[in-house]
Amino acid sequence: MSVDKSQASSEADRSSGQPLSPMMVRVRQVLGELILEHRCFRGDDRIHVARERILEVCQKLRDDVELAFDLLLDVTAIDYLGQPDDFERPREIWDQERPVLRRHPARRHELVLPPRGPHPRFAIVYHLTSTTRFHRLRIKCRVPEDDPTIASLTPVWPGANWLERETYDLYGIRFIGHPDLRRIYLNEEFVGHPLRKDYGKFDEQPIQPYVGPGAKEPRRPH
Amino acid sequence: MSDQELKNLVAPIDGANRRLHGFEGDLHTEPMRIQFGPSHPATHGTVRIVLDLDGERIVDADVQVGYLHRGFEKECETGLYYQNIPYTDRLNYSSPMLNNVGYCLAVEKLFDIQTPPRCQFLRVVGGEISRMVDHMLAIGSSAMELAAFTPMLYLLEGRELLLDLTDALCGARVTTNFTRIGGLCADMPEGFKEFAIPRLDRALKLVEDADKLLTENPIFRERMEGTGRLPAQDLIAWGVTGPILRAGGIPYDVRRVQPYLVYGDLDFDVPVGEHSDNFDRYLVRLEEIRQSRRLILQCLERMPDGPVDSDDPRVRWPAKRRVYTQMEELIDQFKLVTEGGYPPPGEIYQAVEAANGELGFYLVSDGSGRPWKCRCRSPSFSNISPMNLMLKGGQLADVVPTFGMINMIGGETDR
Incomplete structure (x- = not known):
């Protein structure tokens, strides 16, 4: 990668004070204003982008010759229920802001829901890597609770298909433009999305009778 | 399941696929849909494949997974960091040590431990x-x-x-x-x-x-x-x-x-x-x-x-002999067992090469003893x-x- 060393060290990362990696310098050149925020923790680079621009961002990252992010490793979501913002902000700020939430409610009725804050509840997380350049990047988009939708990445990477189905299944994020958005692990009759923080760990769902070919008649009560 | 869907399961599929694949005029075959799995003697895993066949040629296949879903990630969110290690054995049960290593490397990266x-x-x-x-x-x-x-x-x-x-x-x-x-x-x-x-x-x-x-x-x-x-x-x-x-x-x-x-x-x-x-x-x-x-x-x-x-005192339990004889070590062990170590707030992704491909753990910490999110990027799924x-x-x-x-x-x- 032909990146000027002096340029790399002059642009210091705001959050950590570390000099930018050559990969991040190029990402900034390619994306420019599309990056809302950049953070680096333990050497993992992460950019935040607006959810309306995600398709454009990913296309640029994939098609740039120097970056060549051709492998989409993972798509997942984070539920920040009752949390003000990013956990990496200075601790004293978010301790004051954080409303009371019982950490691990066993059942739904035991849950004390915190008031809805100004921050979007969900974050969608993408992990990218390159099979030729071997660098990694994480992209995050915040998605609000009342409209949990984001554009599907299947036009850029077909492998997003199953990963987005899984995120839909477990978090209830709807991916616009996905060719086949079905539940992947759970049955169609399942109510709710189990990895959301307001789904209790021991919440139960009724057993669904089998209705396919060869199903038996329900037994009459004695 | 609606009547139409029931009918689709047993009725032959549309003949349009046959023409599409150039089988017209070939040996006479009936397009049909068969269920392969979820428990089939010739597969060593629980997966259901719905196959659309034209003769013996596969026109379309729908692979359906999820029969072994146990809620690994939900379970990890409620456990302390060290309590989740045995769950990783059960991810890829034919090479469990690789999963153990991957998870522990991820937690060590979060704690910044060498x-x-x-x-x-x-x-x-x-x-x-x-x-x-x-x-x-x-x-x-x-x-x-x-x-x-x-x-x-x-x-x-x-x-x-x-x-x-x-x-x-x-x-x-x-x-x-x-x-x-x-x-x-x-x-x-x-x-x-x-x-x-x-x-x-x-x-x-x-x-x-x-x-x-x-x-x-x-x-x-x-x-x-x-x-x-x-x-x-x-x-x-x-x-x-x-x-x-x-x-x-x-x-x-x-x-x-x-x-x-x-x-x-x-x-x-x-x-x-x-x-x-x-x-x-x-x-x-x-x-x-x-x-x-x-x-x-x-x-x-x-x-x-x-x-x-x-x-590193944040994660390592003190030696047993000192626990039995020293007050401070006893308290230390008690706190480590009941509360676990406290990593700094942040998020990391650590990848290792497992037997089937890249196994990654994505941990999000809110600064408490339990992960806010523990995501496993499993190679088999992709x-x-x-x-x-x-x-x-x-x-x-x-x-x-x-x-x-x-x-x-x-x-x-x-x-």
């Missing part, structure tokens, strides 16, 4: 034993499903020899629970090197015998060569990693491109294929067994002395997602070797 060199060498030894076992099981069971029973017995015997080594390292054969955060469950036993080398040699001899039985076997080659083919650029676009991607000619191996532990100092080759079919996937796995043995022998040769546990592309246009008999060489592990795919 493990001592002896621990790193031992983790490589354990991980490579697991990789050998996993590949032997994948090859053996695939061969058995193609009616070659003898190689399966040879490879299972070799697997037992290697599981003896796992047993010596951690006291269990399959549910290993080998690593701890910042260390291991125990140092390797005395005389392990002398115990291990003859067993490794005998296991490799059995692998070579199986190689002779399979690689030049005309029936095996007929079933494997040219089936399940998918070009390398499609494999990348679908997020496939591991032996399947390397059989397509892409030398992407996390051990090589982003070395972790001591892989950067060790000498090993990354085998690649060229045809991207099932036979190349088999050959790549076979060669990786030999390379893993090389790695283990190098590690045993260069094993440094010293402690196996890091002395590897099996393009399986319908590999099957389309092939014969019904190709389902079994393709599925065998994808080597889908239910525990890891469904989590």
